[in-house]
Amino acid sequence: MSEAIPSSDVVVVGGGLSGLLCALYLARAGIEVTVLDADPLAFGPQANNASLASLGLVQLGTAEHPHRLAHALGMERAKQYLAFSQRSIALLAEEVPMERGGLRVGIGAEIDELEQAVALSQDLGVPSSLWSQERVAEHLGCQLLGPARHVPMDARLDPAEALSILTEKARAAGARLMEGQRVRSVELDNSITLHSDGGQVRCELVVYAASWGLRTLDHWFADKVFPVRAALLETAPSGRPALQGASAQYGYLSWQSAPSGGLRVSGARWATPHMETGEVERTPHPKVQKALQGFLDKSFAADAQAGVVAVRAGIQGYTCDNLPLIGPLPGARRVACTGFADTGWSLAAAGAQIVAQGILGEQPVYPDFLKPQRLVGI
Numbered sequence: 278m279s280e281a282i283p284s285s286d287v288v289v290v291g292g293g294l295s296g297l298l299c300a301l302y303l304a305r306a307g308i309e310v311t312v313l314d315a316d317p318l319a320f321g322p323q324a325n326n327a328s329l330a331s332l333g334l335v336q337l338g339t340a341e342h343p344h345r346l347a348h349a350l351g352m353e354r355a356k357q358y359l360a361f362s363q364r365s366i367a368l369l370a371e372e373v374p375m376e377r378g379g380l381r382v383g384i385g386a387e388i389d390e391l392e393q394a395v396a397l398s399q400d401l402g403v404p405s406s407l408w409s410q411e412r413v414a415e416h417l418g419c420q421l422l423g424p425a426r427h428v429p430m431d432a433r434l435d436p437a438e439a440l441s442i443l444t445e446k447a448r449a450a451g452a453r454l455m456e457g458q459r460v461r462s463v464e465l466d467n468s469i470t471l472h473s474d475g476g477q478v479r480c481e482l483v484v485y486a487a488s489w490g491l492r493t494l495d496h497w498f499a500d501k502v503f504p505v506r507a508a509l510l511e512t513a514p515s516g517r518p519a520l521q522g523a524s525a526q527y528g529y530l531s532w533q534s535a536p537s538g539g540l541r542v543s544g545a546r547w548a549t550p551h552m553e554t555g556e557v558e559r560t561p562h563p564k565v566q567k568a569l570q571g572f573l574d575k576s577f578a579a580d581a582q583a584g585v586v587a588v589r590a591g592i593q594g595y596t597c598d599n600l601p602l603i604g605p606l607p608g609a610r611r612v613a614c615t616g617f618a619d620t621g622w623s624l625a626a627a628g629a630q631i632v633a634q635g636i637l638g639e640q641p642v643y644p645d646f647l648k649p650q651r652l653v654g655i
């Protein structure tokens with residue numbers, strides 16, 4: 278195979294949100310960096326990645342309530358996780374426009390957990406306040422929803438706009454962005470050789486930011502990262518003012534205003550028995566689509582009447598323990614920045630910054646439970 282691609286200090290595999298941010302930080306620090314993405318239209322409005330398909334909520338921590346995070350990780354780690362997410366949102370806000378404030382609405386049994394969540398959010402240093410059902414209904418102009426936690430540190434953005442800004446910034450900083458370059462294999466020798474559709478490229482270090490695509494590219498990921506499909510519906514404009522971004526059902530339903538003035542609704546993976554795990558086709562499951570349409574019909578009737586104008590799905594990369602993988606892989610010269618599941622917009626910037634700092638020889642301080650070593654007991 279010919280050497281069609283010039284060699285580079287660092288090659289980033291994957292040009293979604295996390296790959297672009299890694300490239301941006303590295304190029305700004307003067308590192309020669311090339312991004313290879315499999316998609317022929319990777320950096321445009323037709324890209325196939327989850328980043329472009331996403332809703333664009335920038336939710337502090339996880340979409341679930343903080344007591345659930347504390348229950349899963351323990352109080353100390355939950356604090357570290359939230360601080361990491363807070364730092365990531367602040368970093369992203371330096372690069373792209375976003376609107377602050379978000380609602381975590383309670384539906385059904387979840388309502389009883391809201392007060393506990395508000396109290397714990399103070400202890401965890403990420404305050405939120407309770408909004409009554411009437412206030413939620415008035416703000417959202419909706420029916421049938423419950424009270425909510427208002428999280429001032431949450432935000433929302435337009436993924437297409439944000440990705441286009443990050444692409445331009447990465448290019449302007451000197452990163453080489455190459456599309457239609459699916460990396461087929463990675464050879465580790467004295468230097469690293471990546472074999473892609475356009476030829477081969479040598480580098481000193483590879484950053485893996487290819488989400489679930491990594492499971493077939495490097496065996497290390499085979500049992501650690503897996504695909505999960507998520508879907509989104511967008512309505513025509515209904516004349517409503519822009520909303521704060523919001524989620525409900527512990528994050529399994531979320532929505533926000535579209536730039537067009539319509540409403541975007543995402544989630545409802547629970548409509549399939551396997552929660553869309555393992556699905557790689559970018560077509561929404563009919564049951565998920567029906568559940569999203571049903572939610573629109575019940576809660577946002579005016580928007581539903583305006584009609585659905587776009588339906589799409591994207592494939593997210595989850596890890597086996599549901600936490601991102603950030604930093605060097607065992608064996609060195611391969612660095613991970615991936616596994617952001619359904620909260621990439623609030624985690625990827627800090628992940629990318631840590632990756633860049635590590636490559637620059639700094640010693641970034643971040644939670645051990647985000648490091649790849651955790652999964653192999655090192």
Ligand SMILES: Cc1cc2nc3c(=O)[nH]c(=O)nc-3n(C[C@H](O)[C@H](O)[C@H](O)COP(=O)(O)OP(=O)(O)OC[C@H]3O[C@@H](n4cnc5c(N)ncnc54)[C@H](O)[C@@H]3O)c2cc1C
Pocket residue numbers: 290291292293294295296313314315316319325326327328329330331332333334335336458459460461486487488489490491494506507508509531543589590591592593594614615616617618619620621622623625
């Ligand atoms: C419908 C939907 C709604 C969502 N809503 C939100 C939300 O509101 N808030 C939030 O924070 N997150 C949300 N997410 C999740 C979010 O999109 C992801 O966390 C984030 O986009 C992950 O970014 P990434 O760069 O890791 O992956 P991706 O954006 O998927 O990028 C990975 C890239 O790697 C490339 N690639 C794969 N394999 C190879 C290979 N072998 N060689 C070269 N390139 C390769 C792909 O082409 C792709 O461009 C949503 C996702 C979906 C689908």
